[in-house]
Each structure stands twice: as C-alpha cells, then as structure tokens.
Amino acid sequence: MASPSLTSVVGVRPFLVGMFVDALGNGLYVPLTLLFIHEVTGLPMTTVGLGVTVAAVVGLAANPVAGTLIDRFDARRVLIATYVLRAAAFAVYPLVDGFVALLVVAALIAAGDRAYYPASGGHVSALAEGALRDRLYTLIATARNVAFGLGGLLSAGVVSLAGATGFAVVALMNAASFALAAACLLLSGRRAPAPTPRNPGGYRQVFADRPFLTLVAAEQAYTLIHLVLPVALPVYAVTVLGVPPALLGVLYAINTVLVAAGQLPVRRWQRHARRTHAMALSGLILMAACAAYAATALLPAGLPRVGGLLVATLVLTFGELMHTVPSWALAAATAPPALRGRYLAIYQQTWALAAVLAPAGFSALLDTAPLLLWLTLAALVGPAALALLRLARRLPPDAVAPPQA
Template sequence: MRGKPASVLTSVRVKYMAGMVVDATGSGMYLPLSLLYFHHVTGLPLTQVGAIVTTAAVIGLVSNPVAGVLIDRFSARAVLVGGYVLRASAFCTYPLVDNGVAVFAVVLPVALGDTSYPPAIQSFVAEIVQGTARDKLLALQRSLRNAGLGMGGLLAGAALALDESGFYVVVFGAAAGYLLSAALLSTIRPTAPARQPGARVSRKGGYLLVARNRPFLGLTLLNIPTAFGYTVLSVALPVYVTRELDAPVSLVGVLFAVNTVGIAVLQVPVTRILVRYRRTRAVALGAGVFALSFVMFAVLGSVSTGAALIAGVFTATGAFTAGELLHGATASALVAQAAPEETRGRHLAVYQLSWAVPIALAPTVLTALLSLSSLAMWLLLAAATAGSALGVLRLERVLPQAAVHPVRPVPSEGEPAVSPTGSTGKVA
C-alpha cells in the first residue's frame, strides 16, 4: 500500500466491496433454496438430493489442498476469478438437470468453487491491503456480505412469489452475480510485489513447509472449537430453543435476524476500535465471549418464566453476536498475516480445514450431544472455546509480530525491528 495514491486505494476498495456485495446477493438468492430447487425440477426425494449435495461437498473438502497449490502458483486473484466463473457456468446448466447423476455433475463444480473461495479471498485481501487497512476491509466485507445475503434472500422470495419460473430466475441471478463479481475483482491489481505466475515457490515442496510451521498449525487447531461455536446459531440453537425451552418456532428467525443485523451494523465500528490492540487479544476475547454466551444458554434450561426466558435468550444471543464481532474479521487478518507470503495459499488452505471440518461435522456432533444432554453440550462448547482463547494468548509470543500487531510497535533500543513481511527470525 505504500506509495499508492489515496484515489487508487479507494478505487480498489470500492471495486472489491462491490464484488463482495454482488457475490453475497447472488449467494443469498440461492443458498436457502439449494435443496428445494433440485427437488422441484427433478422430483427426487429431499433425502436423496441432500445425500448428493453432501457427497459433492465432501469431495470439495478433500480437494482443498489443491486450491492452496493453485493460489501459490497462479495467484489468489486467478483462483478467485476462476472459481466464480466455474460456479456461474454450473448454475447456467441447472435448468438442464433431470436425474440424480446430472444433479451430482452440476453441484460438484459449485462445491469445488466454494472450497477454493475462502483461502483465495483471504490471500487476495492480503495482497491488496496491509496493516490496519486489512482489518478494516475484512470488517466492511463481513458487514456488507451480511447485508447482501439478506437482500438476496428477499429477492429470491419475491421471484418465487410470482410463479414456478422463479426458481430459474434464482439460479440465473446467482450465476449473473458470480460473473459480475469475477469481472469486478479481475480489474484489481495487487499492491504488494507479486511472484511471476508459474514460478516455483519452494524447492522443498509445498505442504512440508506448512507442517513445519508449528505456531501456524497451533493457530489452526485452536480455531476448531471456535468454528464449532459459530455453527451453533444454525444447527443447535433452533433445536434447543424450540424443543428444550419450548419457545415458538418464530423466535428462531428473530434470533437469526438479531445476529445478522448486529454483524452488518456493528462490525465496522467495532473493528476500528480493535485495530488499536493486539489481534491475538481481540481473537481470544471473542472466543471468551463465545464461552460466556454458551454458559448463558446452558443456564436458560433452568429458567421457566416466559418473560425471563425470552429476555435470557436475547441476552445470550447478543453475547454470541458480540463474540463474532470481536473474533471474525480480526481472526481473518491475524491468520492472513501469520502465513508466509511465499506459501500463503497453502497455509490458508490448511487453515480453512479448521472451518470446513467443524461445519461438516456440526449437524451430527451437536445434535447427538443435544439428544444426550443439552446442558453438557453447552458446557462442553464453553470449555472448548475458553481453552481456545487461552491457547491463542499463549501463541502470541511465537507468532510473527506483524501478525499480532495491526500497527507495528516501535522497537525498544537494542531490539530488532520487525521485517516488512512480519518475520521474527524464528524458525517455526
């Protein structure tokens, strides 16, 4: 970002955020209807459609390391734009589907594109902005993506209210969103020095370097409990609120809206405050607040009064949202800076597994725990996320200091300065 005119940086941010809003709006149109669409156009049972979509998602998960290699070899922008075009092409073939084999053939490219997206977008952000600007851009991204997803859902509802052709409007609208996002992001040039496409990044090979980076692997493993915590809102909370607390089903939608609106409205101002402090402290605080919210949910099981119960549910959901605000954008910035530039794609592909695996396992694990004991589930989640918070604090001294500090601290007399790449000189 050094040496770049302010107008150029503003243009980059505007193009980037426009791409994210369009992407999120298209995704928001399709995501709520993904299973229903194929059930509607093929007549296949929902259980069969679900099995096909899950199989494609697992294959996409297994292919995640390939995305890291492609990012390091060809650039994050190439993988990001390629993933958009791949998914858009698949969506354009959705109306031709009429059997289970065809369903698998069109959802697999979408799953592969979805899998490549998280490490590609994090690597891309790391290339176009630095320092506190990275935290702020990621915060704005989370805020606007939440708004875009909500807008997409409203557009999908409006399309389906017309007639059955609304299903086709939805899939073509999602395809158009991906293509427009690809067009916008393809015009953004990285501000950091880039490697030549196709250049070898390491003579020793890719993922061996990740395996030797113990602080980064520690950060990845510590994210798993927190990632499980994120899934609570969509997996465990609806069942808990309606079955265990005997609250109306309509409350689930209201709680989801509280969380979504809270992130959309507060993420940017909260992150502007957090950039004054160490990223590790903000991430640990976020995980700690998650733990507190899970304890609150556990206590609600013993509350029987209607008004007190409703107030407690909203308070716990507010605490959960606060944990997201503290953790989300800052954790992404911390990880992107902690990954060495030469193998950033591979590192972030490995880190993405700490999200993908909990998301895949959460429906089975959390519902099984709920069936055994809801109190045990909440306390186990609380203990795990609290342990994650403490672990991140312990890692603080071995992570690259440029990753820990959004604003690089002035070194004391006799203390070596942190290099621009964030290396501390320590061998991971």
C-alpha cells in the same frame, strides 16, 4: 501524517463490488438450499440430501488444491475461477434431472465455495497490508452480511411472486451474480503483485509450522461455535425450550443486522489491540454465550425463555464480531508470502470440517443431554483462548500487532 485510504489502493473498489454481488447471490439460495435444489431439479428430498452431503465431502479436497493453485498462479486468478465455476454450475441447475447430474453440479458448487475462501483471503493480502488489511477485512465482512440479508429478502420475494418457477429464476440470478463478480475482478486493473520466491517446501512446511498449527487448532473451536446459530439453535430452541419456530427467523435477522452494523465500530475499538488478545477476549464472550444458552433452559416457559434466547444470541453475536476480523487478518499475516495460499487453505479447512462435524455432533449431544452441547463448546473454546494468549510470543510480531497506519 494522514492515514492512507483504502480507496487509494488499486483494485479495491471492484473487488468490494464483486464481493457484494457474490454475497447477494449466495443470499438468494443459501437459506433454502435443500428446498431450492428440490424445487429446481424435481428430485426427491432424500436424493437431494444425499447428493448435497456427498458433494460437501468432495468439496473438502478443494481447499488444499486451491492453496497450491494460489501459490502457483495468483490468488486473483483462482478467485475468478471460483466465480466462473459456480456461475456455470448454477446456470445448468434447472437442467439437472438425475442423481449423477445433481452430484456433479453440487460438487462443482461445493468445490467453488470451499476454494473461494483461501482465494479471497489471499487476494486481500495482496491488495493491502497492516492496518489497511484489517480495514479491508472489516469492509468485506460488513458488505457480505448486508448483501446476504438482502439476497434472502429478494429470494423470498421472487419465490412468493413466481411460485415454483421462482426457484429457477433464483438459480439464474445466482449464476448472473457470480458472473458479474468475476467481471469486476477481470476489469479491476489490479496492480501486479510483487514476485515471491518459489518455495519447494509446500504443505510439508505448513505442517512443520507448530505455532501456526496451534492457531489452526484454536480456530477450529471458534468455527464450531459460529455454527451454533444455523445448526444447533433451531433444534435446541424448538425441541428443548419449546419456543415457536418463527422466533428463529427473528434471532437470525437480529444476528445478521448486528454483524453487518457492528463490524466497523468493533474494528475501531480493536485497532490498537493485539490480534491474539482480541481473539482470546472473544473466546471468553463466546463461553458466556454458551452459559447463557444453557441457563435459558432453567427459565420458565414462554416470554422468559424467549428473552433468555435473545440475550444469549446478542452475546453470541458480540463474540462473533470480536473474533472475525482479527482471525482473518492474523492468519494472513502469519503466512509467508510464498506459501500464503497453502497456509490460508489449511486455516479455512476448519470451516469445512466444522460444517461436516457440527450437524451430527450437535444433534448427538442434544439427544444425549442438551447441557452437554454447551459444556462441550465452552470446554473447547476456553483452552483455545488461552492458547492464543500464549501464541502471542511465538507468532511473527507484525502479525500479532500490525503496524498502525
């Protein structure tokens, strides 16, 4: 029997287009977030930094709220709301002229960003099941990485051509990207989801699910390592290894290109593997990446260290590729349909916590002794990989090993 195609699933094409446009808009401003806000609002950099930090903490509450709304109203509606919310916030960014206004706008964007992840995961779960769900996650990861890279290039072009005015243009372009993504979902003609029984357990049932909480704890270790490249590596590479700052852009570009190009081949390679086992293997690869980064400090300065950083980043990228799709699909398949929004909200909260903990935690470890950072990350992800192997018997069988199309 021929494998069903994703293109035969109602609503997939407009959803993917919306995802691509959304990521393109994010790529416009994320690499220059603080500078972008400073230039658009004219506020001092210290004020901008404080506002963004406070907004990020406020955004932590958006995940659990989104989970409740998803289970009550449908993931697609919540996803559209996150797009509309961020479109409105970016549209008024050029009008911000004080700390309170900055805090309100930045908090709305942070809330939309945090709520987006459980909403998009819930919508994917409603669109596809089993192996098709894994394929859809793979296509999303590929499309978003390509679009994010293109958005970064487009942002650089706009700013270089239009100067300070270019930042205001970027804000409006980003608002337009979110509005277009919302329109794609509104016009998707998506089939109505099968009704699911209301479950009065709510978050109490989620927190009573010990195998799932073990999965969340394991995922927390992985999310911290995913933040090595944007958070830890710039400090480690420049202040500890003494490499040129320009190399960081090259390493980031290599990672982005390989993640975009490698998702489909890695997905084909993993299609017969248990999701828990694929994630455990990625943990071993990420441990090897930590060892490679630590060993780079032992190499002579100059080209040997540059080569060591390149090798370590390639290993890290491979580990990320091995982890991403099985992680998303396993969490979605583990959750009972009536509480999928809440389950995915708790699972995605690991990224919100990592974003709060990583900057200060990584900096403290690097200041104390750089080797401690890599030992700590390896010590976290190693037990997480072992826990995933043990979870294979405790999670739903069709979540661990999905039926093949």
